[in-house]
Amino acid sequence: QKEVEQNSGPLSVPEGAIASLNCTYSDRGSQSFFWYRQYSGKSPELIMSIYSNGDKEDGRFTAQLNKASQYVSLLIRDSQPSDSATYLCAVLTDEKLTFGTGTRLTIIP
Amino acid sequence: EAEVAQSPRYKITEKSQAVAFWCDPISGHATLYWYRQILGQGPELLVQFQDESVVDDSQLPKDRFSAERLKGVDSTLKIQPAELGDSAMYLCASSPGTGPFHEQFFGPGTRLTVL
Numbered sequence: 001q002k003e004v005e006q007n008s009g010p011l012s013v014p015e016g017a018i019a020s021l022n023c024t025y026s027d028r029g030s031q032s033f034f035w036y037r038q039y040s041g042k043s044p045e046l047i048m049s050i051y052s053n054g055d056k057e058d059g060r061f062t063a064q065l066n067k068a069s070q071y072v073s074l075l076i077r078d079s080q081p082s083d084s085a086t087y088l089c090a091v092l093t094d095e096k097l098t099f100g101t102g103t104r105l106t107i108i109p
Numbered sequence: 110e111a112e113v114a115q116s117p118r119y120k121i122t123e124k125s126q127a128v129a130f131w132c133d134p135i136s137g138h139a140t141l142y143w144y145r146q147i148l149g150q151g152p153e154l155l156v157q158f159q160d161e162s163v164v165d166d167s168q169l170p171k172d173r174f175s176a177e178r179l180k181g182v183d184s185t186l187k188i189q190p191a192e193l194g195d196s197a198m199y200l201c202a203s204s205p206g207t208g209p210f211h212e213q214f215f216g217p218g219t220r221l222t223v224l
Contacts, residue, residue, distance in 0.1 A: 004151075031209035043200055043218040044152065051209060088151050095207050096165065097142075099151025 003027065004091050006100035015109050019076040023089030023100055026070070032092035033065055033072045037085045038102065044088055048074060079107045111135040113216030115201050121222045127189035130219045133182070134203030140164075142213060143176055143186050144200040152200055152215075158184060159207065191223045 005024045013019040021035075032051050036044035050056045050063040050072065062075040072091075076083055086102040114133040122128050134141050139160050144152035155174065157165040161181040169176065173192070178184040188195055199219045204211040 034212065036215075041220075043198070043215040046212055046214060049212055090151070092209060096154060096157075097213060099153070101149065101151050 003093075003098045004089055004100040006087075006089050006103045008101055009104040010106050011103055012106045012108055013079050015079060015081060015107050017079055019079045019083065019105055019107070021074040021076075021087050021089075021103050021105065023072045023074075023091075024070055025072070025089075025091045025098075027091070027093045028067075028070065030070075030091045030093040033063070034090040034092070034097070035061075035063060035074045036088040036090060036099075038088055039085045076105075081107045081109055083107050113201055113203050113214055115216035115219055117219055118217060119220045119222075121224065122191050123224050124193055125190040127187065128191050128221065129188075130186045130199050130201075130221075132184045132186070132201030132216060134184075134201070135214060137205065138203035138214075139181075139206050140204045140211070141178055141184050142202040142204075143184070144202065144215075146198040146200055146218075148197075155186070164207075188221075191221075193223050196221055196223045 003026050035048040037047050038044045048063040050065045056063045060077045064073045084107045086104045088102045089100040116131050141158045143155040146152040155169045156176045158178045176186045201216045202213040204213045
């Protein structure tokens with residue numbers, strides 16, 4: 001069983017709509033959760049971090065964490081073509097960061 | 110804005126040759142990480158430094174890979190000899206310290222192609 005699982009996509013969303021990206025993790029002891037955005041050929045860029053159950057909002061981005069269900073998600077409101085990228089979920093367990101394989105998101109103009 | 114610096118950005122080498130990558134973390138960041146990212150996968154940790162000490166190198170193929178951070182600031186990752194399967198993006202990241210609230214920030218990476 002993979003430690004961090006994401007749907008690889010591609011996920012296609014119309015411009016202006018809400019994009020919803022999901023991630024599940026296997027270790028109940030995981031402490032911190034991160035979303036990175038990675039454009040093709042570029043390095044990962046941190047966009048959100050979340051540490052406790054509930055929602056955390058930053059601009060058009062909302063991260064949601066449910067530790068009981070071992071589930072973390074990222075919502076992107078008012079999706080823009082510039083949001084087209086691969087989104088990596090990363091989970092910190094015992095001070096080690098484990099990444100999912102990423103979900104490729106395409107925003108359709 | 111403070112950034113992690115890496116060089117070179119691209120490296121093409123032949124198998125059995127030696128290659129080296131350099132990383133300069135964000136100023137003041139005590140923790141430095143080297144990751145390898147194969148196309149279509151997430152980054153995987155190779156080695157973690159806290160200041161000049163290795164904290165975790167359990168996934169570093171030590172028969173061919175070595176890493177050092179002699180003065181606790183910049184770091185070098187070396188591969189000798191390179192193999193075809195080493196073709197990947199090598200990413201350096203840094204964080205202010207360890208613990209659950211320390212975010213990791215990545216440099217631009219070095220794209221390695223082994224022919």
